[in-house]
Amino acid sequence: MSNAQQKKYLVTGGAGYVGSVVAAHLLEAGHRVTVLDDLSTGHRAGVPEGAEFIEGRIQDAAKWLDPSYDGVLHFAAFSQVGESVVNPEKYWVNNVGGTTELLAAMRDAGVRTLVFSSTAATYGEPDQVPITEDLPTAPTNPYGASKLAVDHMISGECAAHGLAAVSLRYFNVAGAYGAYGERHDPESHLIPLVLQVAQGKREAISVFGDDYATPDGTCVRDYIHVADLADAHLLALGAASPGEHLICNLGNGNGFSVREVIETVRQVTGHPIPEIAAPRRGGDPAVLVASAERAKERLGWRPTRADLAGIVADAWEFAQRRESQ
C-alpha cells in the first residue's frame, strides 16, 4: 500500500470482541491503528499486534485525537441488556455521555469520518421481518435506547457540521478471527454459552421458551460472522460521505433457531449438550432477522461466512485456544 492510501484510524473499544477483529482487519489492509480502550470489559491481549494502544476513556478522547487521524471507528460501549435494565444510568453516562465527548473531540480535531457500532436492539420488537432500516425504532431496554440516542446524535452532527458517518446495526455477532474472539463476562450470547457446556464449564444450556410461532418453537436469530462484519466496516469507511448519516443493518438475512444452534454445536464439538427447558424471557421477540439489502447496495458488502457450522467452528477453535493459554 502506498503512503497516500495508508490511513490512520482511532478504534475505540478495540480491546473488545468486535473492535479487536476490526482493528486486526485494518492493520492487515495496511492502515495505522490506535486503540483507545479503558479495559472496562475488554482485554489487553485483544489489542492486535501492530496497533498503538492507549489505555483511556472515550470521555477523554480530546487528549489524543489530532488532525493526523483520518477517521474513528467507535465500538466502545457497555452492551449488557440485563444490566442496562437494572442500572440504566450506567448506560446513559457511558454510551451517550462518552460519545458526546468523542464527537466534540472529533469536531475540535477536524476528524470528520465516523463508523459507529449500532445495534438491532434499536428496533425493539418489530412486527415485520426481515427488518429494514425504515421500520420504526422502539427499543425495549436502556441499552438499545442509549444506542439509538447516539444514532440521533450522529445524525445531528452530520447535518450541522458535515460529519461523514455510517452506523452499522449489527444483529447477532458470532464466530472468531484467529486469536480474536468473544470473551464477555458475564457472557450472555448463545453460541459462547453453548460452547461453555462443551468445555465442561456449565452443565447444560437453558432454552428460554419452546412455544414460539417458529418451526421448532424456539427463538430465531440472525447470526453474522465477526469477520464479515469487519469487512463491512472497511467498506463503510470508503462509503462515508460528508453531511450524510448512512444507517445499514448487518446480518445474513438467514435465521437460525436456538435449537439449530445447539444442534450445530453438538455436531462441531461432539458433545451431547444437555438442554434445560426454561420459561420465555420478557422482551424476546420470536424472530429477529435482518434485511441487509442496503448494506449490499450502498457498501458493496457481501457476507462470505454465513454458514452456521463454520461460524460455530471458528468460535469453538477460539474457545479452545483460550483454554490452552
Ligand SMILES: NC(=O)c1ccc[n+]([C@@H]2O[C@H](COP(=O)([O-])OP(=O)(O)OC[C@H]3O[C@@H](n4cnc5c(N)ncnc54)[C@H](O)[C@@H]3O)[C@@H](O)[C@H]2O)c1
Ligand atoms: N457483540 C454483539 O453481538 C453486538 C451486537 C450489536 C451491537 N454491538 C455493539 O458493538 C460494540 C462492541 O461490542 P462487543 O461485543 O465487542 O463488546 P465488548 O464489551 O467486547 O467491547 C467493548 C469495548 O469497549 C471498551 N469500553 C467501554 N466503555 C469505554 C469507555 N468509556 N472508554 C473506552 N473504552 C470503553 C471496553 O473495555 C471493551 O473493550 C458495542 O458498541 C456494542 O453495543 C455488539
